[in-house]
Amino acid sequence: MSEPVRVGVVGLGTVGSGVVRLLVESADHITRHAGRPIVVERGVVRDLEKPRDLPLAADRISTDIHDVSRDESISVAALLVGGLEPARSMAIDLLEHGKDVVTANKALLAEHGPELFDLARRKGRSIAFEAAVAGGIPIVAAIGECLAANRIESIRGILNGTSNFILSTMEEEGADYAEVLAAAQAAGYAEADPAMDVDGTDATQKLAILAHLAFGVWVPWADIPRTGIEQINQELMTYAAELGYRIRLVAVAARVDGRFAMRVSPSLVKIGTPLAETRGAYNAVSIVGDAVGRMFFHGLGAGQMPTASAVVADIIDTVVGRTAITFRTTGVLDTDSPAAQIAGVEMPERFFLRIPVRDQPGVLAGISGVLGRHGISIASLIQHESGTAGPVSLVIMTHACPPSAVQQALADIDASAAVEGRSVCLPVLDDWQPASRKAEA
Numbered sequence: 001m002s003e004p005v006r007v008g009v010v011g012l013g014t015v016g017s018g019v020v021r022l023l024v025e026s027a028d029h030i031t032r033h034a035g036r037p038i039v040v041e042r043g044v045v046r047d048l049e050k051p052r053d054l055p056l057a058a059d060r061i062s063t064d065i066h067d068v069s070r071d072e073s074i075s076v077a078a079l080l081v082g083g084l085e086p087a088r089s090m091a092i093d094l095l096e097h098g099k100d101v102v103t104a105n106k107a108l109l110a111e112h113g114p115e116l117f118d119l120a121r122r123k124g125r126s127i128a129f130e131a132a133v134a135g136g137i138p139i140v141a142a143i144g145e146c147l148a149a150n151r152i153e154s155i156r157g158i159l160n161g162t163s164n165f166i167l168s169t170m171e172e173e174g175a176d177y178a179e180v181l182a183a184a185q186a187a188g189y190a191e192a193d194p195a196m197d198v199d200g201t202d203a204t205q206k207l208a209i210l211a212h213l214a215f216g217v218w219v220p221w222a223d224i225p226r227t228g229i230e231q232i233n234q235e236l237m238t239y240a241a242e243l244g245y246r247i248r249l250v251a252v253a254a255r256v257d258g259r260f261a262m263r264v265s266p267s268l269v270k271i272g273t274p275l276a277e278t279r280g281a282y283n284a285v286s287i288v289g290d291a292v293g294r295m296f297f298h299g300l301g302a303g304q305m306p307t308a309s310a311v312v313a314d315i316i317d318t319v320v321g322r323t324a325i326t327f328r329t330t331g332v333l334d335t336d337s338p339a340a341q342i343a344g345v346e347m348p349e350r351f352f353l354r355i356p357v358r359d360q361p362g363v364l365a366g367i368s369g370v371l372g373r374h375g376i377s378i379a380s381l382i383q384h385e386s387g388t389a390g391p392v393s394l395v396i397m398t399h400a401c402p403p404s405a406v407q408q409a410l411a412d413i414d415a416s417a418a419v420e421g422r423s424v425c426l427p428v429l430d431d432w433q434p435a436s437r438k439a440e441a
């Protein structure tokens with residue numbers, strides 16, 4: 001039997017303890033795949049007093065990153081501390097001291113990826129990050145390696161389990177956003193501070209990483225337009241269902257006439273299609289490649305063991321040398337990657353509009369007139385009898401049109417005396433097709 005590979009696990013929280021457990025409990029199986037045993041040599045935490053039920057001796061755990069970075073017997077470090085600092089400094093320290101790094105920290109990669117990958121290259125080391133996007137789903141390997149023969153045309157993903165859990169539970173239980181969020185927090189499905197999940201930040205950071213892998217361009221995540229799910233309510237869900245759709249937070253990146261369009265937004269997805277049937281904390285990614293056609297990936301995008309599954313697979317890949325080869329040959333997160341300007345790139349789509357109008361004569365004609373002036377044609381329209389004195393909802397499904405035309409039209413509509421309150425506009429994801437569909441032709 002070959003010498004064991006010694007690993008340091010920096011961060012023994014939800015993911016880190018799952019990684020230690022998996023490495024210990026599945027040691028035989030992992031040894032078979034890695035060709036040699038992988039042992040956890042050390043763990044690093046913030047608080048030594050915290051009780052931990054782990055198969056790792058207490059004297060192997062410390063609060064000092066140097067216990068991993070300066071230990072020459074350790075060759076691979078799993079960096080499983082969240083946030084930007086001290087995670088960034090820890091990654092630099094580990095790379096500077098010759099460790100290959102495996103991480104699940106998407107915020108770190110989305111913010112400092114090029115800097116860290118550049119350092120890794122200069123040091124002859126690698127960074128693997130399968131767990132950073134869509135948890136247990138092997139989407140990084142799929143795009144970076146398995147689909148390497150393809151020109152990727154588009155990616156559509158449900159990349160945040162918390163927001164998907166909230167939306168699908170609202171839909172199933174007829175409950176309000178605030179009520180479901182509170183229940184999800186109480187059950188531990190949502191963080192005490194879920195802001196980055198529900199406002200789309202987390203999904204946007206993951207989209208920036210996936211888009212880089214797919215298109216070879218680098219777009220700072222903060223440049224990607226994002227809308228969260230806070231405005232989604234039962235009324236919108238009911239109208240969507242009446243039209244045959246569900247609402248999901250979908251991250252989209254697509255080639256449009258040689259440029260790239262990207263955004264994260266609550267979107268209408270057709271009932272019966274895979275994205276619409278993705279429920280609870282599940283993640284899903286739909287990819288179109290020019291040779292392979294449309295592919296669909298579905299699985300748990302977070303949680304202790306699904307995420308640990310991806311981290312340990314990366315550790316095995318690093319141990320056998322696969323990561324180093326991919327890292328060297330693919331130029332992942334290379335500082336030379338061209339930056340893509342996504343501002344102003346229009347992806348014509350259909351839109352679902354919910355306009356709160358006064359129940360008075362001539363309103364409908366006025367609104368269809370504004371839409372017409374902006375070149376937007378109406379595919380269908382719903383207005384139910386209200387019976388109350390307040391505004392009524394006018395729901396319009398448009399034909400495909402540029403998003404900027406819809407935004408301008410809605411600004412005019414919302415400013416008119418016939419409208420009381422603000423309209424909601426959600427993209428519809430069934431009509432738009434990528435420019436090149438030779439695989440499906």
Ligand SMILES: NC(=O)c1ccc[n+]([C@@H]2O[C@H](COP(=O)([O-])OP(=O)(O)OC[C@H]3O[C@@H](n4cnc5c(N)ncnc54)[C@H](OP(=O)(O)O)[C@@H]3O)[C@@H](O)[C@H]2O)c1
Nearest residue numbers: 011012013014015045046047080081082104105302303307
């Ligand atoms: N949880 C998931 O399902 C999931 C899924 C995909 C990706 N991720 C990503 O994985 C990473 C870890 O997430 P997690 O859920 O495991 O977080 P977590 O439960 O909060 O664990 C974080 C760990 O980092 C340690 N830590 C924090 N600051 C430290 C410091 N200054 N020095 C040393 N150790 C420090 C903590 O120590 P103490 O234990 O002493 O507090 C804890 O063990 C994050 O980047 C997250 O985005 C998580």
